[in-house]
Amino acid sequence: MEIDPLIFRLSIFILSIFVGYYVVWSVTPSLHTPLMSVTNAISSVIIVGAIIAGLSGNSESVFNISSIFGFLAIALAAINIFGGFLVTQRMLAMYKKKKINK
Amino acid sequence: MISANLSAVFYLVSGVLFILALRGLSSPETSRQGNLFGILGMIIAVTVTFLSIGNFSSGFIFVLIFILVGGSIGAFIAYKIPMTAMPELVAGFHSLVGLAAVFVAISAFLNPEAFNLGQPGNIKLGSLVEMSIGAAVGAITFSGSVIAFLKLQGIMSGSPITFKGQHFINAIILISIIVLTYLLCSTQSSNLFWILLTVSFLIGFLLIIPIGGADMPVVISMLNSYSGWAAAGIGFTLENTALIITGALVGSSGAILSYIMCKGMNRSFFNVILGGFGATEDTSTGSSKEQRPVKSGNADDAAFLMKNASSVIIVPGYGMAVAQAQHALREMVDTLKKNDIKVSYAIHPVAGRMPGHMNVLLAEANVPYDEVFELEEINNDFANADVAFVIGANDVTNPVAKTDPQSPIYGMPVLDVEKCKSVLFVKRSLSPGYAGIDNDLFYKENTLMLFADAKKMTEDITKNL
Numbered sequence: 001m002e003i004d005p006l007i008f009r010l011s012i013f014i015l016s017i018f019v020g021y022y023v024v025w026s027v028t029p030s031l032h033t034p035l036m037s038v039t040n041a042i043s044s045v046i047i048v049g050a051i052i053a054g055l056s057g058n059s060e061s062v063f064n065i066s067s068i069f070g071f072l073a074i075a076l077a078a079i080n081i082f083g084g085f086l087v088t089q090r091m092l093a094m095y096k097k098k099k100i101n102k
Numbered sequence: 103m104i105s106a107n108l109s110a111v112f113y114l115v116s117g118v119l120f121i122l123a124l125r126g127l128s129s130p131e132t133s134r135q136g137n138l139f140g141i142l143g144m145i146i147a148v149t150v151t152f153l154s155i156g157n158f159s160s161g162f163i164f165v166l167i168f169i170l171v172g173g174s175i176g177a178f179i180a181y182k183i184p185m186t187a188m189p190e191l192v193a194g195f196h197s198l199v200g201l202a203a204v205f206v207a208i209s210a211f212l213n214p215e216a217f218n219l220g221q222p223g224n225i226k227l228g229s230l231v232e233m234s235i236g237a238a239v240g241a242i243t244f245s246g247s248v249i250a251f252l253k254l255q256g257i258m259s260g261s262p263i264t265f266k267g268q269h270f271i272n273a274i275i276l277i278s279i280i281v282l283t284y285l286l287c288s289t290q291s292s293n294l295f296w297i298l299l300t301v302s303f304l305i306g307f308l309l310i311i312p313i314g315g316a317d318m319p320v321v322i323s324m325l326n327s328y329s330g331w332a333a334a335g336i337g338f339t340l341e342n343t344a345l346i347i348t349g350a351l352v353g354s355s356g357a358i359l360s361y362i363m364c365k366g367m368n369r370s371f372f373n374v375i376l377g378g379f380g381a382t383e384d385t386s387t388g389s390s391k392e393q394r395p396v397k398s399g400n401a402d403d404a405a406f407l408m409k410n411a412s413s414v415i416i417v418p419g420y421g422m423a424v425a426q427a428q429h430a431l432r433e434m435v436d437t438l439k440k441n442d443i444k445v446s447y448a449i450h451p452v453a454g455r456m457p458g459h460m461n462v463l464l465a466e467a468n469v470p471y472d473e474v475f476e477l478e479e480i481n482n483d484f485a486n487a488d489v490a491f492v493i494g495a496n497d498v499t500n501p502v503a504k505t506d507p508q509s510p511i512y513g514m515p516v517l518d519v520e521k522c523k524s525v526l527f528v529k530r531s532l533s534p535g536y537a538g539i540d541n542d543l544f545y546k547e548n549t550l551m552l553f554a555d556a557k558k559m560t561e562d563i564t565k566n567l
Contacts, residue, residue: 006228009338009346016350019121024355027127029451029476030465032359032458033188034137035127036326039352040195042120042140043333046202047169048113048151049217049340053209054168055161056216062161066213071168073205076198078172079179084195085141086180091188092137094465095130 034091041084047077109154110343112146117347119143124351130471147344185466186423189322189455193251196325200243203332204299207237210339211295217340223290229339230290234283236335237295238302243328245306250321253310254455260315268312269376275305313374316420316497318455319363320374327356359457366451366477368503368514396532396544398551401562404526407550409567411488413444415480417517418460419453421494421529425556428467431493434564435469441567446483447474448517450498481518490522492543493556496529500541509539525549528559 027035053070057063063071119139126136152162183191210217210233211225219229252258279301286294313321334349364371408414416435422428435445447469453460464474484490492499499519502509519525520543527549534540543549552559 005341006338009341009343012343013334013338013346013350016117016121016347017354020124020351020354021358023121023124023351024358027124028129029362030449030458030461030471030474031127031130031133032362033192033456033462034133035124035355035458036192036322036359036456037188037195038123038127038137038140039326039330039355040192040199042123042144042348043199043329043352044202045116045120045144045147045344045348046199046206046333046336048147048342048345049206049210049336050202051148051151051165052155052217052340053206053213054165055155055157056209056213057161062159062164064213066209066216067161069205069209069212071164073202073209074165074168075172075175076202076205078169079176080195080198080202081144081176082173083176083180083191085137085144086177087183087191088137088140089134090180091185091462091465092130092133094185094462094468095133095471 031092031095034088037084037091038088041081041088044077044080044084047074047081050074050077104150104153104156106154109150112150113342113344114347116143116147116150116344119146120344120348120351124355143344184426185462186426188462189318189459190251190254192456193247193254193322193325196322196329197244197247197251199329200240200245200247200325200332203240203329203336204237204244206336207233207240207339208299211237211292219339222292225290227287230287231283232335232338234286234295234298236332236339237299238279238283239328239335240332241299241302242306242309243325243332245303246310246321246328247306247325249307249310250318250325253315254318262314263311268308272305272308275301275308279305309375312376315455316452317367317374319366319452319457319459320360320371322456323356323359323363324375325356327353327360330354330356363452363457366515368511394545396551397549398553400552401554401559402566403550404552404559405563405566407524407526408438408443408489408491408563409441411443411523413446413483413487414438414489414491415484415487415522416445416447417490417492417495417499417519418447418449418464419493419495419498420455420459421496421556423454423459423463423494425494427493427557427560428463428469430557430560430564432464432467432469434560434567437564437567445473446480448477448480448484449474450477450495450517451515453495453498477515477517484518485521488523490519490525492519492525492527492529493560494528496534496541497539499543500539502539502542505542511539519543520546520548523548526552528552528554528556530555 050073057067123140126132282298330352337345
């Protein structure tokens with residue numbers, strides 16, 4: 001009997017929780033704010049779902065009720081991706097300057 | 103168009119890059135490289151999605167337009183936002199992730215064929231379960247984050263909003279979400295889907311309103327965690343490894359941060375979530391003590407004390423962020439250093455409104471990060487320091503947490519500020535802190551209260567040094 005692919009995805013999920021657990025404990029407390037902004041940015045990888053939704057229309061009509069929700073989700077996720085990564089970059093650059101200052 | 107197997111491999115690669123992005127944050131030196139890994143992972147995920155759909159017709163143009171529009175808004179915000187507004191920004195961003203998850207779920211529910219999930223009214227059972235979970239958690243993340251945002255921004259009062267039967271109503275709604283999910287999956291009714299979404303929005307709102315301003319570090323971390331679980335739920339629906347890995351990472355990251363924050367306050371997670379802490383009931387005990395004598399001084403006195411010190415420890419708190427005093431503080435420290443005075447900074451885990459809030463503000467003011475210490479690292483040094491300069495912190499310095507078992511903050515780890523030879527406490531008035539209790543530190547023999555705006559006082563001290 002074949003194993004349901006769901007079980008594979010579940011395995012990935014559970015193992016990733018453990019990876020996340022150990023990786024996040026090793027994050028230095030002074031970088032907890034950048035950690036939040038970068039997790040914010042990467043969780044916006046949900047944009048892949050939004051893109052599939054946005055492209056669900058056919059060649060005659062790009063817009064249907066489902067693809068409109070997709071497009072809205074694309075815009076929201078894009079705000080997060082650009083905003084999240086850039087603001088993280090901006091914060092981390094400040095931590096860099098320190099060293100020069102010493 | 104690339105094969106499903108190949109794209110799955112690429113999604114895995116982007117998931118691994120996201121892990122490396124978080125791994126990089128273990129030290130400031132590797133963190134910038136980590137961020138680049140994250141960006142790379144995102145580029146791969148998006149590109150692979152385009153290639154695997156292989157539809158570059160007019161719809162593709164619109165996708166690009168929406169990415170550009172959203173991206174420019176995001177970039178604009180990222181460059182404009184002041185560092186003191188970081189908690190609001192993160193709360194706002196969480197709400198967007200939540201709403202995006204909801205929109206994707208709605209889209210998948212209305213047009214399951216596009217996602218290979220079956221037909222409307224006959225969606226694969228497993229997918230429908232995953233979709234409902236993703237949508238419900240996304241909706242809770244959205245409305246909860248909006249409330250957190252409004253509270254942090256000061257548009258909504260930061261004090262807890264409580265009413266009778268609150269927990270009972272919340273419990274009923276949470277149970278009804280589970281029942282609705284079950285009914286939705288057995289009937290495939292679209293009405294139930296909309297009801298489920300509405301109820302989830304409502305509970306997110308109700309869960310956050312009773313939680314007070316200073317508990318926001320826990321709330322933000324918790325919502326961070328929720329946004330991860332929502333993404334993971336959608337990841338299962340779309341059978342997408344990158345989303346599942348990321349959702350799990352973000353979910354556990356937020357959960358760990360909530361745990362650290364709760365520990366910093368010596369309170370259980372449920373105690374924070376049930377809310378109402380620091381509501382007005384506690385103030386009656388404080389009023390009788392208000393007659394105790396307090397020594398207050400001016401910038402000149404403070405400058406004199408610091409000039410004659412050989413080591414100074416600075417304890418920043420949320421008040422520093424409110425007064426935007428971090429740059430003035432750093433100038434003061436520069437002057438102190440010129441006089442060969444050793445200066446370090448002590449940061450309590452829950453100082454500020456989000457994890458690491460104070461560290462970012464000090465970093466913005468060009469304070470070297472190796473002068474900034476966590477509570478456990480520096481707490482023993484107070485006994486040997488000459489002056490503690492408390493700027494905008496209150497409850498986290500209250501010795502009552504160690505001495506009075508009756509106190510609501512008893513057992514909370516606090517900075518041993520009172521062990522310093524002298525304490526300078528910058529504060530606007532003698533009003534109690536967030537927990538609604540009097541701070542014994544104000545009345546200690548060796549404490550000098552500096553009643554003023556944090557920024558102005560710091561500037562005045564610098565002039566007098």
